[in-house]
Every structure is written in structure tokens, then in C-alpha cells.
Amino acid sequence: MADNNCMTCGGSQGLCGGKGMVTLKEGVWTNNPLAIQVLGICSALAVTNKLSNSLVMGAALLFVCVGSNLFVSLLRNYIPHRIRMIAEVAIIATFVILFDQFLKAYYWEMSKQLGPYVALIITNCIVMGRAEAFALQNPPIVSIVDGVANGIGYGVALAIIGFARELFGAGQVDCFGLSISVGNWYTPNLLMIMAPGAFFVFGVLIAVFNLFKGDDAEEDKK
Amino acid sequence: MNKMRQNIYTMFFAVVLGLSCALLLTAVAQVTRPAQEKNKEAEEIRNVLSALKVPFESGSSPADLIAIFERDVEKQELGQDDPLILYAYKPEGGNELKGVAVRFEGNGLWAPIKGFLALEPDYQTVRGLTFYEQEETPGLGGEIVSESFRGAFESKKILDAQGNWGIDIVRSGTEASGDNQVAGISAATMTCDKVEIMINEIIGTLALKRESDGR
Numbered sequence: 198m199a200d201n202n203c204m205t206c207g208g209s210q211g212l213c214g215g216k217g218m219v220t221l222k223e224g225v226w227t228n229n230p231l232a233i234q235v236l237g238i239c240s241a242l243a244v245t246n247k248l249s250n251s252l253v254m255g256a257a258l259l260f261v262c263v264g265s266n267l268f269v270s271l272l273r274n275y276i277p278h279r280i281r282m283i284a285e286v287a288i289i290a291t292f293v294i295l296f297d298q299f300l301k302a303y304y305w306e307m308s309k310q311l312g313p314y315v316a317l318i319i320t321n322c323i324v325m326g327r328a329e330a331f332a333l334q335n336p337p338i339v340s341i342v343d344g345v346a347n348g349i350g351y352g353v354a355l356a357i358i359g360f361a362r363e364l365f366g367a368g369q370v371d372c373f374g375l376s377i378s379v380g381n382w383y384t385p386n387l388l389m390i391m392a393p394g395a396f397f398v399f400g401v402l403i404a405v406f407n408l409f410k411g412d413d414a415e416e417d418k419k
Numbered sequence: 420m421n422k423m424r425q426n427i428y429t430m431f432f433a434v435v436l437g438l439s440c441a442l443l444l445t446a447v448a449q450v451t452r453p454a455q456e457k458n459k460e461a462e463e464i465r466n467v468l469s470a471l472k473v474p475f476e477s478g479s480s481p482a483d484l485i486a487i488f489e490r491d492v493e494k495q496e497l498g499q500d501d502p503l504i505l506y507a508y509k510p511e512g513g514n515e516l517k518g519v520a521v522r523f524e525g526n527g528l529w530a531p532i533k534g535f536l537a538l539e540p541d542y543q544t545v546r547g548l549t550f551y552e553q554e555e556t557p558g559l560g561g562e563i564v565s566e567s568f569r570g571a572f573e574s575k576k577i578l579d580a581q582g583n584w585g586i587d588i589v590r591s592g593t594e595a596s597g598d599n600q601v602a603g604i605s606a607a608t609m610t611c612d613k614v615e616i617m618i619n620e621i622i623g624t625l626a627l628k629r630e631s632d633g634r
């Protein structure tokens with residue numbers, strides 16, 4: 198990779214060597230970690246029965262992904278090849294524990310609801326995948342962009358699933374003071390709150406993403 | 420020789436990375452500890468209160484919970500050496516005893532499980548059961564915190580028809596017909612067995628201490 202002129206941005210074409218927008222678009226849309234790559238679905242299925250949980254989980258992943266991408270990228274020329282994965286996991290784990298401690302101290306209720314899933318971000322394929330596939334080969338700033346993009350991609354997909362499940366499963370969405378109700382005529386469908394509901398919504402989400410992404414890819418060809 | 424140098428560098432890198440991560444986390448743990456401990460304490464109090472069925476609002480702040488706890492719950496000691504702490508529910512600090520709770524803990528499948536068992540004043544009937552610390556598999560063993568599992572214990576006896584102390588969590592699918600039998604969670608037999616062991620341990624200790632105290 199181009200890393201000749203400038204230590205931090207790796208090129209003369211802007212901060213990200215001209216790759217910023219592409220990276221951002223890939224993470225959020227054309228290569229969305231959840232809907233296109235179908236990575237990290239364990240947590241996506243488990244915590245998305247409420248919108249607020251989904252948002253916090255998305256924020257957690259964003260934070261971890263940005264942090265680990267930045268540090269893996271900064272250290273990419275120093276990490277010995279043979280132990281690179283262990284080094285990556287150590288860095289990821291540090292950020293995950295940081296976030297977990299912070300939740301436990303200041304957002305106790307949330308931390309209780311998310312339970313072990315925050316700690317399980319350590320094993321989330323998305324974070325590890327970005328560190329290994331992107332940050333290890335790219336300079337820090339564009340790596341941060343990649344982390345942000347994937348965090349947003351994951352968070353938005355999670356929020357959509359969470360919103361749909363809470364709305365149809367509980368009949369109303371309560372999220373940090375915001376409240377949207379379907380109305381009294383609707384009988385909440387408990388299936389949506391339970392694990393199978395996540396599969397249905399997730400399946401639809403993947404279909405929708407692929408539908409629109411298909412158009413996008415064809416346009417690119419033209 | 421070059422390989423040797425590479426190995427030394429790899430080890431050096433691992434040690435430095437490990438140490439810096441550890442240092443950072445230690446610092447953060449120190450900073451957040453007071454807030455975390457306060458949350459934990461409030462969580463315990465919330466659990467004693469709900470095991471004892473002391474009424475309180477679900478959104479109560481830690482300070483409110485502590486106030487209710489101090490007003491309605493009296494700490495008692497049972498037994499001479501290494502006494503067992505009893506949490507006696509006496510509304511408004513009066514003399515009427517509505518229930519007693521004891522703390523129990525033991526090993527779960529993945530991590531320690533801690534909770535409170537509350538009994539009616541007859542010391543034989545379960546009033547409530549809560550778990551305030553557990554890391555069982557979510558959706559399987561984690562279901563021990565569910566209302567349906569914990570609720571099944573209520574008004575069960577903590578001794579069988581022959582007068583032997585202990586509660587029996589039967590495998591799910593088997594009928595829990597006895598006075599001291601509760602249906603387990605399907606696909607969580609290991610967790611249920613461990614919960615049974617820790618609850619029976621505290622029931623045994625309680626019975627022993629009450630005998631030695633002549634109560």
C-alpha cells in the first residue's frame with residue numbers, strides 16, 4: 198500500500214489518500230458487515246429485541262472498531278507477523294473491556310440488559326476482520342474511517358432490526374425518551390421479541406440490502 | 420542468529436503490548452470502581468427487596484432503595500461463630516415479621532451465581548427467589564433469572580414430606596408434583612443442578628444454625 202510521503206495519511210490525495218469515501222461507502226453500504234457479509238450475527242440476533250439495546254451495542258462496536266483499527270494500524274509495521282492475531286485480539290480486548298467498565302459504572306441498567314454480549318465483542322468477526330483485512334495494511338486515518346464505516350454499518354443494521362422487533366413485538370418503541378406506538382388495535386406479536394423474530398427481520402434486511410445493492414453494482418458497471 | 424533476534428523481538432513486543440494494555444485497564448478499573456460498587460450495592464438491595472416482596476417502584480434510584488431497605492428490613496445474625504446474616508422484613512420497622520431472606524452463592528456453569536432466598540415467617544415456605552449475579556448462557560441457563568422460573572419456587576416447601584431439608588429441581592418434562600419440587604429449564608440441566616446444590620446448601624446451613632440457636 199502507498200505509504201511513502203506521509204506517515205499518517207499515506208499519500209498526497211487528501212487525508213485518506215483518496216480512499217476515504219470509498220471506504221466509508223463500503224463499510225456502510227456495499228459491503229455492510231451485517232447485511233452483505235453476514236458477520237457478527239450472534240450479537241445481532243441476541244440484543245436486537247429493543248431499539249435502545251441495539252443502539253448501545255452499535256455504539257460499542259463503533260468505539261471498539263475505531264480504537265482497534267487505529268492502534269493496529271499505528272503498530273502495523275511493528276507487530277511481528279507470527280503473533281499479529283494475538284496482538285490484534287489483545288488490542289480489541291482492551292477496548293472492549295474499557296467500554297464494558299464504562300457501562301458498568303455509568304449505565305448499569307444497560308449493562309445488565311446487554312449482559313455478556315458487550316464482552317463478546319472481543320470475538321466479533323467484524324472487529325477482528327477489519328483489523329486483519331484493513332488496518333494491518335492501511336495507514337491510521339483511513340483505518341479510522343474504515344472503523345467508523347463498519348461501526349455505522351453494523352449499528353444502523355442493528356437499529357433497523359431492533360426498531361422492527363420492538364415495534365411489532367411490543368407494540369411500541371421506547372428509546373431514550375422517544376416513544377412511538379402502533380396503536381391499541383395491534384396485538385403485540387411476542388414472536389418478534391424472541392430469537393426466531395430476529396431471524397425473520399434479519400432475513401428481510403439481507404434481502405432488501407441485496408436488492409438495492411444489486412442495482413447499485415449494475416449502475417457502477419455502466 | 421538472526422532468527423534468535425527475531426524471537427527476542429517477538430517476545431519483547433508481546434510483553435510490552437501486554438503490559439501497556441494491562442496498565443491501561445488497571446487505571447480505568449480504579450477510576451470507575453466507586454461508581455461500579457455503588458451500582459452493585461443497589462443491585463443487591465434491589466434483589467433482597469424483591470425476594471422479600473417489599474413493595475418499591477421499579478425505577479427507584481439507588482438512594483431510594485437504600486432508604487426503603489433501612490426502613491423495612493432488619494439485619495439479624497443467626498448462630499454464634501460465623502453467623503448467618505438474615506434479612507428480616509418488618510414493615511416500617513414494626514414487630515410484625517413478614518419474611519426472612521438469606522444470601523446464597525455457588526458455582527454456576529461459567530461463573531459464580533449469587534442470589535437471595537426469601538422464606539415466609541414459618542421458615543419452611545419459599546416467599547421469593549432472586550439472582551443478582553450470574554453469567555449463565557443467555558437464553559438457556561440465563562433463564563434462571565426469568566420470572567417464570569423464579570416464580571415457580573414461590574409457596575414451595577423447602578423440605579420434603581419426610582422432613583428432609585432441600586428443594587428438588589426436576590428435569591424439565593418431568594412433572595414437579597411434590598411440595599418441594601420445581602420444574603427445571605429445558606436445555607439448562609447443568610445450570611439447574613448447580614442452582615439446586617447452592618440453594619440446598621443454604622437451606623441446610625439455615626436449618627443447622629436455627630437448631631443450634633434453638634429457634
